[in-house]
Amino acid sequence: MGQHDRYDAIVAGAGHNGLTTACYLAKAGMKVLVVEKNDWIGGAAVSRSLHEGWTYSNCSYVCSLLRREIVRDLELPRFGLQVIPYEGGASFTRDGDYFAYHSDHDALRREIARHEPRDVDAYDRFSQTVIRQCRFIRPFLLRSAPDPTSFKVRDLQELLYLVKRAHGLGAKELAETLRFWTMSIGDFLDEHFENDLIKAHLAGSGIIGTGLGVYSPGTAYVLLHHYMGDVDGAIGAWGFARGGMGAISKALGDCFEEADGKIVTGSGVDRFLVEGGKIIGVALENGDEYRAPIVASNMDVKRTFLEHTDAKDLPEDFTRAVKRFKIRGSSGKLNIALDALPEFPAAPKNASFLRGDLHCSTSLEELERAYDDWKEGQWSSNPYFDMLIPSQIDPTMAPPGKHMMTVFVQYAPYDLLADGKRSAENWTEERKKAFADCVFDKIEEACPDIRQRVVHAEIRTPRDIEREVGLTEGNIFQGELTFDQLLFNRPVPGYANYATPIDGMYLVGSSAHPGGGVMAAPGANAAREILRKLGKTTSNVAAAA
Amino acid sequence: MSEKFDAIVIGAGHNGLSAAASLAARGKSVCVLERADHIGGMASDRMAHLLYNPLPRGVQAQTRKIDTVSMSPDGKHVVLRDGIASYASGEAHPDATDFKTLHDRLVTYAALLNSLAESAPPGLDQGLTSLAGLREMSRLAKLGIGVKRLGTPEMREFLRILLTNVYDLLLDEMPDGPLPGALASDAVRGAFAGPRSPGTVLTLMYRLRNGGSVSLPAGGMGTIANAYADAARKAGADIRCGVGVTGVIVEDDVVLGVTTSDGGQLLAPAVLSSAGPMQTMQMAGIPSFDIEAVRRARNLRAKGTTSKLNIALKGRPEFTGLTKEQAKSRLLIAPSVAEVERAFNPAKYGELPSAPSLEMVMPDGQDRLSVIVSHVPLDLKSGWTEKARGTLTETVIAAIEAYAPGLRDQIASTDLLTPADIAQLTGAPGGHWHHAEMGLDQMLTTRPTVGMARYRFGVRGLYLCGASAHPGGDVTGMPGRNSAAQVLLDGVA
């Protein structure tokens, strides 16, 4: 029954990383197949029309991290990708005030001064540190992480590169760097700022997508992870992909198909086929089988190895390491179709900062308490959210005069506590609605008419994201960004170079270094490793220069 | 004429005494000045009760290794001895094997890290060309070789868990309960951190350098302090109590000596301060330090979280499910890792814990229950009123009484020390056990602050020798000893 097609390489999962790997391999002349369980491609970078006339970026929703080297290599603009920076942002208070994060530096300084004159220069000091750290880390994103336990020439070379870069910082900056990487975003902000609202506004980037609180050590790094991207060289800037995040996947897909790649949608991998420790292909859920000596999995490390690989094909300690890899669902999402632009009574009419990211959290304590709820298996009763109305800038997202709003909500647990038990099954329709109500109540603090404006709303819990996209627990990074899961530890110590214990099988998703976000770096780095293994030239893969 | 010494040590806590002993042993004339009328600082019965670390060479005191009992609400208390877990009833613990494996692994790793604790933190500014730089490198290389000797799988595990959190470390290996709860509470005792906070595996290892056992000093913690003092005196140090240092005399960026609370002054080319960085700066004068250094000292994280409740008893309380002998162990109330984490939550917001993690002992031959209460905030939002103190005392007593029915009737009196009290009594910054949080961002090369990690404290001849310096807190004497070694190396004394 099954059909047997032979390929040079198969990529399991058409997320942005899988497609990136596929593009590079196809452009290197290989015959490549991408298989995807959904009827559409993109994984968590999708534009979906769930209510007629509206487009939702219903998972990832803004773009900054996508490496410019990859965009250029794969000529994504030729396939329609357009990234437009957005304008500032704001945090609203319950009593009708707000902190506006103006993109205009002078206006931002005036706004900070309005809240706390002592914080004006502090903001520049904060930015200086963050940008310095970004400059330090960015070159590592498009390199494989060295294995410090290895004596292989390449590992030693990479290690030497790291040591050289670190040494180049000088004693003080290196110490400051060590400190920054191990700090909590809360402590970092407390060191710089006096004003609670300003701190709360800046803290969000330290927790988005993680199972950590603002006072958990390591969250300063998470903030960095959100700042190390750029839009046209403006480090830390974020933008919209015109037409929604699916535009990125579409461009990658078109690029791949132009290079004679083939995409099969509608049936996911049932299992990875292994013979004598070597990968030989994949069997799909619909019974089809495809053969290739190289198989790259875009699924997260748990899904790949615990659900779709026969345990007997894997060393026991590897499986154990995969089991303890932490992929924690911590965020939910609301995608909302609006019949008109909602009103923000606190803000001046047509304020440009409304076209940026909006929040209603007013202190670090509030954010930390939101985390405490999550630890106990509850959604935050006073949640943090990152809310945008992209249709103000991108006319393709909603019918003229109507709007689309995306609300990323932190925290929401995967295994919800109900009746004394924690389980993903507890996410009933009723509880989903209660979760959404909690978020709407909070949005009303900034936007009292929000409920009247809603035409349609999609409520996504970690459970829903897992079901639809395939991300374990709905974790947006395919694995927590903690010290034990970064660099050479990601995803499993000894397997940070995208290879796996199965010969010819690679991991190309965000579970691998350098981690999550719509960055495509894992996909590109993995492609480089695969090509190197095959003895092909790798100089065309995301070379930094 | 002012008296002259080779070195003056500010504070007669165990670190100050340890520094004095090291310097005196090398033939230096040393004077230790202590503001209180007794030596010991935090190493006193009123504030502490157990040793988690080995005594340094030269310090002689009687100690007795004791078991740990982690109390369980269901009565199945867990006894821990050298990493072996069993139920108090003698029944085997189902997770004993997993626990032992983990415990031994941590002890092995902790021993490796010991080499880092025993001298100044690796410097980054020496370069590879100087002799000092080479010495540094060889020390790091030794650690590297030690790690390498573990074999690749263990080395990878070491590198993976080093910076992680104790919550995941424990619960990856065993189900939650009093057994992992005990280790979790050890990891965060004295810290402004919960088991979920990254960095808590390192703080746990710091406690396990002694092989994981705890000792009860015969005659109480005061005898430990006395032993440190004896060692210093024996080496020739001059210890003066009741004389506080009011200022460090600095001229042309060089230390000349100190002025004292009795209006006098003592001269020395080296001054070692066991006070916190900010207190030391204030003694030497803020203008003597760079603006950034002062800012870092201001931002030092040192919020004490540990309270001590001393309960004087009319008799020996009985703990349900424990024999009289078992009740002489170190008793922990840390029923699960999750509970320890939960107990930390209120401290973050300046609130009192409702179910705090407790460590208690009944010192030999005394009708006294000594209780260390974790996660009590320094800056209680409502203020440390009599009412707040009463509430905390009551919370603790009720928590113990759940395991020792009738305890309340045996209480003669109670003495509560909040972190604020400890700060006030000992001068420890923020009343913090370790003078500065032992967070990953305040360890090794960044302890206490960037640029001040190698005991040298800005002005030539001024040194830090207290727990805020590397390697940190607990009664180890190591910051003092390392600091003295740096003084000798620099040739200032």
Place this chain on the structure above:
Amino acid sequence: MMDGRIDTDSIAAVPTGLIPGPVQSRLEKISTAKSWGNWAGYVSPLVLDTVEFEYFAIRNQTTLFDVSPMHKYRVTGPEAQAMLNRMVTRDIRKIKPGRVGYALWCDEEGMVIDDGTLFRFSETDFRLCCQESMHGWLLDAAWGFDVTIEDESHSIGGLSLQGPTSFSLLDAAGLSAVADMKPFDLREIEPGLWISRTGFTGDLGYELWTDWQKTGALWDRLWEQKQPWGLRAIGSQALDMVRIEAGFMAAKVDFQPVLRASRLGRGRSPLELGFDRLVDFTKGHFNGRRALLKQKESGLRHHLVKLEIGGFKPADGSLIYHRKKREVGHVTSAIWSPTAKRNIALAELKAPYGGEKINDLWAEVYVNEEGIWDKRLVPVTVVTDPFFKNDRARATPPRPF
């Protein structure tokens, strides 16, 4: 409105974009060039009419320029002197009340944060004027001292009256009391009007300081004396020319203020910028002292120098070569000096060039001649004196022109 909300009308949204300074309405009327720049968020004229004529007005008559956007901080209190002396590199005890001093201040590594002028009103009362926002740094520097820091940037206005006839114009405007003021003197000439004999032109000039709200009236008072002293309002481009002639460096141009540099190693020490005379190692500890002592021992990495460049084309941005081969630095500021009739520049050279080695240096100048690029290597001479010097700058009382 929901209960408990504050009246949102009372929240004055901060303005976005550039905001007017105290004399903007007057400048709008005068400006024919309509060439505006951003100075600390304020609209500031780059050129009001024609840069050449504005330049010659500075050197030949007198000129008016609004310096109100400059950052100004009041430092007061019993320990103000101690606090500032720990912050800046020179010994400010030598700046007496009623005097102004130029100062630099460094980070802990001895790298210059900014430079500025320190006005001493009394034993315990100072004002620091500088280009970079320094409020945060001053607050940090003041910690532990009995001082108060007040940001006067938006409450005090300043007008810079510069040029050979500036005294005559003040005299005509009823401010003849400045007659006996020596360079760097500071005096309250009328209640609420402080005048200092300071400026960045290397020539005779004054700066007038008053309340922000009164700055417009002060402008008018001077403007009324336009004739016969040839007063001309100018933009910052002409000023930039004269400050290069006078040999003054500019922040973000000739050196990078270290607190604003996001790249490592961009900082320069006062020694490297040629300000040894403003670093007093004997006055006690000051910020960066230990690092500067170390640098003095181990040697400087760079030298900021004044250059005379061959040829007639300004060498802005040119690379400097030794023996026409080895790249040793670059020009940071350059103009053709219309007064000295020389091609002049400030340049940063890698040590030892500009220090011990000053011979055989060459600048690579690119010139676009109507669409065709010409590349020239021209000889370079390191000079020590300012390119513009005139004794009327120091004469007291000043001559009428």
